Amino acid sequence: MDDERDVGYKPLISIHQRLADNNGVNIGLQINQAINRLRGDLLPPEWITERLATYEQPVQEKEELHRILTQHHVLVLHAPDHPGRYTAALAALHRKVGDNIRHVRREPGEAFSAEGLEDHKTGWILDLRDEGNRLPSGVGPALLEDAPHLADCGSYLAVLAATEPWRHASKGTDRLAHRLPLPPPEEVLRAHLERTPPPVKSDRWIGASEVTAGIKDGPPAKVARWAEAIREAECLDLKKEKPFKDLVHEVVQAVEDWRAELLDWHTRHEDSAHRNYLLAAAVLNGAPVETVYGAADTLAQALGESPPPRHGQQGLGVIALTDAIDAYVTDDDTLRFRRIGYGEAVVDYFWADRPHLIKRFTHWTADQTGNKDLPDDVANQLADRVTTWALQYMRAKHGRRATQLLRDIAGQWSTSLPEQARDLLTVAAVDTGTGRRVRDAYLAWARRSDRDVPPRLKTALARACERLADVYPTMMLLRLTELAAHTEDEDVTDAVGHALTVLWDQPTSRSEIQDQLDDWSRSPEAGRRTAAHHAFLHLAARTTEDGRPVLLVAAHEDKSQAWQTARWRDLLLHYRTLPGPLLQQALNAWMNAAASLPDLQEPVLTILQHAVYQSQTDTVYAADRYLALSHLLFAWAPVQSLHPPSEQEVLRDRLLLALRQADPAVPAPDGHVLGS
DSSP, X not given: OOOOOOTTOOOSSOTTOOOTTOOOOOXXXXXXXXXXXXXXXXXXXXXXXXXXXXXXXXXXXXXXXXXXXXXHSEEXXXXXXXXXXXXXXXXXXXXXXXXXXXEOOOOTTOOOOGGGOOOSSOEEEEEOGGGTTOOOTTHHHHHHHHHHHHHHHXXXXXXXXXXXXXXXXXXXXXXXXXXXXXXXXXXXXXXXXXXXXSOOOOHHHHTOHHHHHHHTTOOHHHHHHHHHHHHHXXXXXXXXXXXXXXXXXXXXXXXXXXXXXXXXXXXXXXXXXXXXXXHHHHHTTTSBHHHHHHHHHHHHHHTTOOOOOOXXXXXXXXXXXXXXXXXXXXXXXXXXXXXXXXXXXXXXHHHHHOGGGHHHHHHHHHHHTTOTTSOXXXXXXXXXXXXXXXXXXXXXXXXXXXXXXXXXXXXXXHXXXXXXXXXXXXXXXXXXXXXXXXXXXXXXXXXXXXXXXOHHHXXXXXXXXXXXXXXXXXXXXXXXXXXXXXXXXXXXXXXHHHHHHHXXXXXXXXXXXXXXXXXXXXXXXXXXXXXXXXXXHHHHTOBOTTSOBGGGGGTTSHHHHHHHHHHHHHHHHTGGGSOHHHHHHHHHXXXXXXXXOHHHHHHHHHHHHHHHOOTTTOSSOOHHXXXXXXXXXXXXXXOOTTSOOOHHHHHHHHHHHHHHHHXXXXXXXXXXXXXX
């Protein structure tokens, strides 16, 4: 998901790829790669090899980075924009520790100390680019203090940052840092063309004035795009039939997204029949031509048109329309474009030209994935291609329109393509170019009512947060709890509860969840307090297969019991403002466990009793909490006067008796008081 496409960036499958045959990409693999990287897994050796294969670095610079790492075990690589910091760090660390390289697991804005990096002889990458201009002022001295620990472990740390924030945060530690200049674009282009299979002879391309003008002063990401377009042009002209100047022209147009050509084409073809056929062909590139022909009509209807029925030979046929869009029909009657990345450029043009129709268009594309006339490969890849287009659009746009597009697509897919909706929301949140804006948008959506944000979209968002919690636990916990606090929909509630349970099931996350909910419950902000109550309520209502509440996995630990007591106390205190059915479900789960699992009876009863009153700490007996728990208990085990007391009734009365005996205003009768 790293959109800093520098000289060495060539992932196994890239969401930036625009292949000549528009086969799309595997977004699921991209998500797994990004999450594995962000959570600190070892970077795959083959991925490192691929990334470094085209990396070209001046010898003097290479030695300078090696010197800083050798002397300090910490290297800060900073630059104003995108000159290849990531690959430079990867290369410097690889020289020191080989393939034993990991990312530092850290949420944006979270405090960092290298003392938590315990692995020996490991190269660590700490990516602070997502912090923007918000680097803490003492980062430089803190890194210098961490250097001895890294040296003791035989490990090395490479930090990636922007130049201006680093300048303010370095505080006299510039000896750790190196400002990375832009590499010569011609050498970047040569490396990409000659070292990536299939290799392309670079001399004639570097000698073309249009190419050198296009890459001049360009960051590696831009040069890599030129190399990609050149390789595609060569692949489309295997027979060497096109004059070289025509190939150069196509490459220039492709890098510019065919915008000038498409503007001219749309000016000459004002009728929607041509335009809809072009857009349908772009989306369904590789589909049977008759399927594209029919899809153009359904697209017209989806966009609000009323195309007249074509009887017999009325209107243009597939030959004329296909020729008009500069495509061709293959021997197996499928439609293909002749130009590099043309299909994707057509969609980009439509989104820029008709933003008010994006919602209708994405609804139509979602419908096409179920088109029985589409070959499986085209249908299966369509959602991935739309995801790719959406990410490219969002990287280019920085206003509300970008996240609105994401919401529109995910909202459409959440009904018919829920898995793809979850994938889209996940990949957008871990993409370097869109992630921070998108994660902020998710928090805003989570705080909206079911009327403002449809429950199906909230369900997809909860499921995306569940996946993202693996790398952003605190951040996703907040979004999940806000979702819980602003919905009345059962599906959303269930998705949130499941996500919170998955998060709780990670032993390393439990203490973080406890601390976070503690902080939120004491927050002066009412919204944070409400979020804490809802988060605990959802967790309290979840059980294992044998009926054991998930929160009672560590019920015999004093800290856990104290934490659960405090959280149950909050629930009873806010009894009237919480979702009644869910609160009753949680109480039922705990009391059922107390009744059926002997090892849980004492912990459950003690926690619930102390949630009402604890003599060691409470100076006043809280009657409101007693009444709330009493109401819940009688709903769990109603009075059945015509029958002998059930086991549930006996347990209910035992707890209520203990609570009455604990009331300091009531003379204590003889007998045992539970938990005293």
